[in-house]
Amino acid sequence: MTEPALVVQGLRKSYALPGGGRTTAVDDVSFSVPAGGSLGIVGESGSGKTTVARILVDLVRPDAGTITVNGRERTPGRRGGRMPLGPGARRAARLGRAREIQIVFQDPYVSLDPRLTARQCLRTALRLHGRYEGQAATDRIAELLDQVGLGKREGDARPRGLSGGQRQRLAIARALAVEPEVLVLDEAVAALDVSIQAQILRLLADIRRETGVALVFVSHDLAVVRHITDDTLVMRRGRAVETGPTARVLDTPADPYTRLLLSSVPHDGWDPAETVRLRAELAEL
Structure with a gap:
């Protein structure tokens, strides 16, 4: 049987409160996503869905739980009793985990270097991860730009010269540059006009079909989740209260x-x- 692209088991994360005590942001959350599958994580503000997304991409360290990609455990801090890694090995391990799971944020402008053109942005990502050099890198950049629907003008432009939708396309291209197994989208279309949202959702559907990348779509917009996901996990106060096929969860919620x-x-x-x-x-x- 083929391994799921992503398996999350028993994630927990709590934070200290200023006046003492702790608050639990994520409490025993588990789910899996098959290769080429798409999972929506929904809930109100404060439900813990964004914390889950940040744990997946190493921006937040969980207190407990495991994250496995294609059968390989990647949970930060779990070394199985081995000797601590040196700085160089830690960096290599961190980059290796980043190549497995990439994220696209709600506002691409704050995650893009304003000094770099779109092509330079993609070249930097390829160089950071040791992927492609010389003409091979140039060809890969052209392929990525074409894949997300950006042309020569957009490739030569800096973020301020791109529209919101074009910046999000660039952020998606940068995430795809390292050929991840899983792509996390944290409210990735929430800041876009409805017509641009539809374009980005169609783009993501095409990319998923062409590459087989698994999608984890974090959103408060149930219409978007219905359109793009196969399964949905509903979170409330840090816990998963319902999960199942999207059509069932949204049409006949339990x-x-x-x-x-x-x-x-x-x-x-x-x-x-x-x-x-x-x-x-x-x-x-």
Whole structure:
């Protein structure tokens, strides 16, 4: 049987509070994503979904739990009793983990170097990870730009000369440059106009089909999640309260919190009073 692209088991993360005590951001969260699959992680602000995304890409160290990519455990800090690594080996290990899982953030402008053109940005990523040199790097950059729908003008432009949608396409190209197994998208279309959102979602669907990369799509937008994912995990207060095929979770939710999320989205015949009632009932549970 083929290994899942990503297996997450028992993730936990808590933070110290200024006045003492701790708050739990992620509490025993587990899920898996098959190669070429797509998982949506949804929930309100403070549900822990972004913390999960940051743990996946080593921006946050978990207190407990494991992360496995294609059968290889990659959880930071787990060395199996081996001797500590030196600085050079630690850097190589960190880059190796980065090549397995890449992330695209909501605002690409803050993650792109304003001094570099799109081509220079991609060349820097390839050089950092020791991927391609000389003409091979030039050819790979042209391939990446074409893959995300950017032309010669955009390739020669710096971030300030690109539109929001073009900057997000560049951020996706940079993430794909190292050929990751998993691509995490943290509210990656939330800041874009609806028409541009649709273009980026179509692009991601094409990339997923062409490359077989697994997607983890973190979002508060249930319409976006319905469009792009196969499965959905619903988080509340750091815990996973419901998971399953996206159509089932969003059409016939089993958990009261999922029903509350769905009732909070305006639609034809929407009754805000129903949302208030569901929230009150949930508070009593």
